[in-house]
Amino acid sequence: MFQALSGEEALKYVLEENFALILMDVQMPGLNGFETAKLIRKRKKSNNIPIVFITAINQANEYVVQGYQLGATDYIIKPIHPDTLRLKVEGYVKNYKIRETLESLVQERTAELISANKRLMAVNKKIYNIIESIADGFITIDKNRLITYANKEAGRIFNQTPEELVGRDIRELVPEQDYPELYQEIKELAKKHKPAHFEVEFPKDTFYVVRAFAYPEGISFIIHDVTESKRVEKEIAFLERLNLIGQMAAGIGHEIRNPMTTVKGFLQLMSRKEDFLDHKDHFTMMISELDRANSIISEFLSLAKKKSVGLERKNLNAIIETILPLIQADALKGDMCIKTFLNEVPDQLLDEKEIRQLILNLTRNGLESMSPGGSITIKTMVDQGEILFIVQDEGKGIEKEILDQIFNPFFTTKNSGTGLGLPVCHSIATRHNAKIDIDSSPAGSTFTVRFKIFK
Ligand SMILES: Nc1ncnc2c1ncn2[C@@H]1O[C@H](COP(=O)(O)OP(=O)(O)O)[C@@H](O)[C@H]1O
Ligand SMILES: [Mg+2]
Incomplete structure (x- = not known):
C-alpha cells in the first residue's frame, strides 16, 4: 500500500508501481481528485487502474456524475464503516489478481504462439528449399x-x-x-x-x-x-535387337559360308573346263554374286562383335587419308567429288579396320543419295572434349518418317541395298564409345560421329 499526500505524488507513484486500486479524495491541495483522475487515465500504464473516490455525503450529488465522466470507477460516501471499506478494497485486490494471472497467461500463450509460428516458418522454409532444390x-x-x-x-x-x-x-x-x-x-x-x-x-x-x-x-x-530415360530405353531396346540379330548371324553365318565356299570352288574349277567355255560369263557372274553374298554375311557377322579387337593408338586423319583414294574412285564413277577438311585431332584408341568400314559406309550412303555433280565433305575437328568425324552430302535427305528406322538392321530404301551399312556403323561407334548424330534436310544430310577423347 502506498499513501500519497497530493495528486502530484500519486501520479509519480502510479508511474513507478502497479496498483490494484486508487482510493482518492475529491478535494485535495494542489491537483484535485478529478484533475488527478484525468491525468491517471491519460497515461497508458495507469489507464486501467480502478479509481474510487471518497466523498462526503453532502457533496455526493454534485460530484458523482462528474467523477464518473472523468474515469472514476466507484464512489465511497463518507462516513465509512471500516468493514465496508475493507470488503471493497479486498474485492478490487481480488479482481486485480485475477486480471494479473489472466494477463500473464495471455503473455505465455502469445509467446508460445510466436515460437510455434517461428517453427512453422522454419519448416516452411525447409519445404521451400526442398521444392526449389x-x-x-x-x-x-x-x-x-x-x-x-x-x-x-x-x-x-x-x-x-x-x-x-x-x-x-x-x-x-x-x-x-x-x-x-x-x-x-x-x-x-x-x-x-x-x-x-x-x-x-x-x-x-x-x-x-x-x-x-x-x-x-x-x-x-x-x-x-523423362526424355533422356525414354531415349536410353529406346537405345537399349535397339541394342537388344541388334544383339539378338548378331547372335543369329554368328549362329548361321558360318553354316552358310562353308557350303558357299564349296560351291564357289567348284564353279571356279568348272569355269576353266573346255566344255563350259561358252558359259564363262555366267560363271563369272555366279562367282561375283557369291562374293557379294559373302561380303553381306561378313558385314552381318560384324554386328555380333562385342569388342573391337584391333584397338591401337591411331590418328583418325591418317586412317581417312589411307582410304581416301578408294572413296574418291567411287565418287568419280558417279561424276561426284569428295572434299576434305581435316583439322588436327589427337591420337585415339581405334580399330583401324572398323573405322575404315565406318568411313566407307557413311560416304557410300552419301554418294548413293546424290545425283551426278554432287559433292561430299569429310571433316574432322575437336569440339568440347570430343573428336568429330563429319560426313556431309548434298543428297535428297532422309524423310522424318524413316529417320527412326535407318539404324535398324535390314532397313533399306534402295533396290539393291542390304540395310546393314548403318547398323554396322552404329555397332562400331558403340564399341568405340562414340555416338552418331544425324542432321538431315531436303538439301542433304550430315552424319556426325562423336568420339569421346580419353586422356
Ligand atoms: N546420306 C544419306 N542420305 C539419304 N538417305 C540415307 C543416307 N544414309 C542412309 N540413308 C537411308 O538409310 C537407309 C539405310 O542405310 P544403310 O543402313 O546404309 O543401308 P543401305 O545403304 O544398304 O540401304 C538407306 O536405305 C537410306 O534410305
Ligand atoms: Mg549403306
Whole structure:
C-alpha cells in the first residue's frame, strides 16, 4: 500500500508501481481528485487502474456524475464503516489478481504462439528449399487455374522465370486445345481428390511424367523430365535387337559360308573346263554374286562383335587419308567429288579396320543419295572434349518418317541395298564409345560421329 499526500505524488507513484486500486479524495491541495483522475487515465500504464473516490455525503450529488465522466470507477460516501471499506478494497485486490494471472497467461500463450509460428516458418522454409532444390518442376494452381507457385525447374520447363509464371493462367502456357486429355485428367482429378499421374509430350520430343495432387484450394503438379530415360530405353531396346540379330548371324553365318565356299570352288574349277567355255560369263557372274553374298554375311557377322579387337593408338586423319583414294574412285564413277577438311585431332584408341568400314559406309550412303555433280565433305575437328568425324552430302535427305528406322538392321530404301551399312556403323561407334548424330534436310544430310577423347 502506498499513501500519497497530493495528486502530484500519486501520479509519480502510479508511474513507478502497479496498483490494484486508487482510493482518492475529491478535494485535495494542489491537483484535485478529478484533475488527478484525468491525468491517471491519460497515461497508458495507469489507464486501467480502478479509481474510487471518497466523498462526503453532502457533496455526493454534485460530484458523482462528474467523477464518473472523468474515469472514476466507484464512489465511497463518507462516513465509512471500516468493514465496508475493507470488503471493497479486498474485492478490487481480488479482481486485480485475477486480471494479473489472466494477463500473464495471455503473455505465455502469445509467446508460445510466436515460437510455434517461428517453427512453422522454419519448416516452411525447409519445404521451400526442398521444392526449389528438387530436379523436378513443381507448380501449384488455384481453382481458377491460375499459377500460385512455381519453382526454378518449372520456370526452366516453361522457359520463364518462376516470378513470371505466378499469376498466369495455366491454359495460356499449355493450350487446352492442344492437350485435351491432360485437361480431362485435371477435371476428373479435381472431382476425385485423388493423386493421378500421366505422361505429356511438351513441346515436341520432350516428355514429362506429371504427378498431380488435388487439394480443396487447387492442384499441385510435380513434373519429371523423362526424355533422356525414354531415349536410353529406346537405345537399349535397339541394342537388344541388334544383339539378338548378331547372335543369329554368328549362329548361321558360318553354316552358310562353308557350303558357299564349296560351291564357289567348284564353279571356279568348272569355269576353266573346255566344255563350259561358252558359259564363262555366267560363271563369272555366279562367282561375283557369291562374293557379294559373302561380303553381306561378313558385314552381318560384324554386328555380333562385342569388342573391337584391333584397338591401337591411331590418328583418325591418317586412317581417312589411307582410304581416301578408294572413296574418291567411287565418287568419280558417279561424276561426284569428295572434299576434305581435316583439322588436327589427337591420337585415339581405334580399330583401324572398323573405322575404315565406318568411313566407307557413311560416304557410300552419301554418294548413293546424290545425283551426278554432287559433292561430299569429310571433316574432322575437336569440339568440347570430343573428336568429330563429319560426313556431309548434298543428297535428297532422309524423310522424318524413316529417320527412326535407318539404324535398324535390314532397313533399306534402295533396290539393291542390304540395310546393314548403318547398323554396322552404329555397332562400331558403340564399341568405340562414340555416338552418331544425324542432321538431315531436303538439301542433304550430315552424319556426325562423336568420339569421346580419353586422356
Ligand atoms: N546420306 C544419306 N542420305 C539419304 N538417305 C540415307 C543416307 N544414309 C542412309 N540413308 C537411308 O538409310 C537407309 C539405310 O542405310 P544403310 O543402313 O546404309 O543401308 P543401305 O545403304 O544398304 O540401304 C538407306 O536405305 C537410306 O534410305
Ligand atoms: Mg549403306
